[in-house]
Amino acid sequence: MLQKPNIAVKNKSSEKINNDFLIQKYIEGLLFxxxxxxxxxxxxxxxxxxxxILLLSQTQNSESIQLILSQLFSPATYIFKQIIEANLFSQLTIEELAQQNSxxxxxxxxxxxxxxRDTPAxxxxxxxxxxxxxxxxxxxxRITEIAFDCGFNDLANFTRSFSSKYNVSPTNYRQKPNNYR
Known part of the structure; x- marks a missing residue:
């Protein structure tokens, strides 16, 4: 299913399934x-x-869905994302991340x-x-421990960056979280 389609496969069953209805029921099931x-x-x-994936593969647009899925689950992209996600909170440099991705x-x-759709930094x-x-x-x-656990090696830099993003200090964010969400 995740391979690029070679030829279009059509649903040749005599009884057509109303996929819009099935997808709607699927979404209702997710709400639970x-x-x-x-x-x-x-x-x-x-x-x-x-x-x-199965429901979408049985729609009239199955060939387009298959192409989209093959692009989403590209092995090279998947490995790239795995390396990034695994090292998000480490002290690796951009050069080292690039090297890990060859x-x-x-x-x-x-x-x-x-x-x-953003720069690595x-x-x-x-x-x-x-x-x-x-x-x-x-x-x-402690805030210092959180800063270090999240990959910041300088508390002042962490506080400055946090305050810039959330418009509040880490201490105040912790004390009044509902005001800043």
């Missing part, structure tokens, strides 16, 4: 999990993704911009700050 998030787990997520720095930056900094904001709300760790 949004209302009961404690019931969701990785197995259910995998099953729901497989279900929507790319030159300029090729790495082009590929990064194509996939994430902006994207990584934003993800670090998002994680820090989450940790400020859910943990009792």
């Amino acid at each position: 999990y949004f209302e009961n998030p404690s019931l969701i787990n990785e197995d259910i997520l995998v099953l729901k993704v497989k279900e929507i 790319l030159s720095v300029s090729s790495f930056k082009r590929e990064f911009a194509k996939i994430y 902006n994207y990584i900094k934003a993800k670090k700050l998002e994680k820090a904001a989450e940790l400020l709300l859910v943990s009792d760790q």
